[in-house]
Amino acid sequence: MSIEISNLSKQFGSFVALDHIHLAIKPGELLALLGPSGSGKTTLLRVIAGLETADSGQVLFNNEDSTSKHVRDRQVGFVFQHYALFRNMTIFENVAFGLRVRPKKHRPTSQEIDQRVTHLLKLVQLDWLADRYPHQLSGGQRQRIALARALAVEPKVLLLDEPFGALDAKVRKELRAWLRKLHDDMHITSIFVTHDQEEALEVADRVVVMNQGRIEQIGTPDEVYEKPANPFIYEFLGHVNLFHGRVQRGRAWIDNIEIHAPEHAEADAFEAIAYVRPHEIEVEREINGEPALAARVVHVLSTGRVVKLELVRNNHQNQDTIQVELSKERFRALQLAKGDKVYIRPRRLDFFPDPANQSLLAS
Numbered sequence: 571m572s573i574e575i576s577n578l579s580k581q582f583g584s585f586v587a588l589d590h591i592h593l594a595i596k597p598g599e600l601l602a603l604l605g606p607s608g609s610g611k612t613t614l615l616r617v618i619a620g621l622e623t624a625d626s627g628q629v630l631f632n633n634e635d636s637t638s639k640h641v642r643d644r645q646v647g648f649v650f651q652h653y654a655l656f657r658n659m660t661i662f663e664n665v666a667f668g669l670r671v672r673p674k675k676h677r678p679t680s681q682e683i684d685q686r687v688t689h690l691l692k693l694v695q696l697d698w699l700a701d702r703y704p705h706q707l708s709g710g711q712r713q714r715i716a717l718a719r720a721l722a723v724e725p726k727v728l729l730l731d732e733p734f735g736a737l738d739a740k741v742r743k744e745l746r747a748w749l750r751k752l753h754d755d756m757h758i759t760s761i762f763v764t765h766d767q768e769e770a771l772e773v774a775d776r777v778v779v780m781n782q783g784r785i786e787q788i789g790t791p792d793e794v795y796e797k798p799a800n801p802f803i804y805e806f807l808g809h810v811n812l813f814h815g816r817v818q819r820g821r822a823w824i825d826n827i828e829i830h831a832p833e834h835a836e837a838d839a840f841e842a843i844a845y846v847r848p849h850e851i852e853v854e855r856e857i858n859g860e861p862a863l864a865a866r867v868v869h870v871l872s873t874g875r876v877v878k879l880e881l882v883r884n885n886h887q888n889q890d891t892i893q894v895e896l897s898k899e900r901f902r903a904l905q906l907a908k909g910d911k912v913y914i915r916p917r918r919l920d921f922f923p924d925p926a927n928q929s930l931l932a933s
């Protein structure tokens with residue numbers, strides 16, 4: 571099932587929750603809606619589900635306008651953060667529920683229901699819990715059952731709102747991998763809401779980054795992480811270092827370091843902010859012929875395969891810490907410790923006009 575969202579807007583009173591949203595979701599795609607709290611993710615999901623009506627715009631399922639279609643006719647399955655399973659029903663009956671309450675002429679036979687529920691419980695790898703009650707399950711197991719229950723009615727679209735939000739970090743990680751695999755097996759067009767960057771980047775085919783009711787960028791996890799469209803996304807997605815510099819006709823400068831900026835080949839001079847990810851900074855003990863920024867190590871944190879360094883620049887007014895990530899091998903080769911002097915050079919920088927200083931420089 572493809573979903574196309576066209577020019578969708580929604581206000582609550584005078585507050586604009588969705589602001590002219592356009593989005594095309596391919597059949598079988600797993601899409602993440604990612605953004606800070608209040609950015610409109612849940613509202614968008616609820617409009618797609620038919621639980622909320624938009625003020626204007628359309629939601630098309632397989633090119634067919636569903637705006638006036640009732641929730642139960644949209645063939646969507648839901649999983650929410652706190653999905654309340656029926657407490658007084660066994661796990662088996664919870665999963666069977668959506669099928670048992672169907673009108674008689676659409677209801678599968680009792681034998682078919684048994685078969686389908688057994689199959690789904692196997693799919694979520696919890697068939698051994700069929701006779702238990704929800705309170706006898708862990709949070710992660712309950713969410714997997716919630717998913718099995720959503721899948722029981724064979725939805726064409728699966729909508730998940732922070733499905734793992736209430737779980738601890740380790741279980742979340744396990745369920746992410748599990749959801750990805752399940753999706754690869756089933757290919758149901760799925761949209762999940764999260765405010766966890768890592769979750770979105772790890773699980774989704776494409777990520778939609780939202781902010782203040784608008785879409786800031788749509789792309790594969792690599793695209794949004796490696797090529798953020800604007801400063802908001804840079805700062806929202808993972809750790810990032812900020813430098814101030816200057817750009818002119820395809821060249822850029824951070825202090826004495828000159829860097830190619832081919833994407834700004836035509837640009838007149840402008841004051842810029844420049845972003846660089848922690849793993850895109852080279853660290854040397856000695857200056858090696860290329861201009862570099864002098865800094866010193868203020869903190870070393872070893873986490874598994876990478877070593878995270880915190881640096882501050884030497885003799886520089888900006889004493890914000892600079893985060894650097896090195897491989898363990900590189901860290902060993904450098905033999906760095908707190909207090910050591912180093913030279914750093916960003917391998918790749920992305921430049922944007924500095925909002926605090928928009929004035930043009932004399933060329």
Ligand SMILES: Nc1ncnc2c1ncn2[C@@H]1O[C@H](COP(=O)(O)OP(=O)(O)OP(=O)(O)O)[C@@H](O)[C@H]1O
Nearest residue numbers: 582585587605606607608609610611612613614765
């Ligand atoms: N029924 C409502 N009445 C009034 N305002 C609402 C209503 N539902 C949502 N809002 C407002 O719309 C904005 C977007 O809410 P929404 O739940 O879509 O955000 P979100 O991105 O999902 O946030 P979170 O990650 O915190 O769940 C919020 O500022 C919220 O307060």
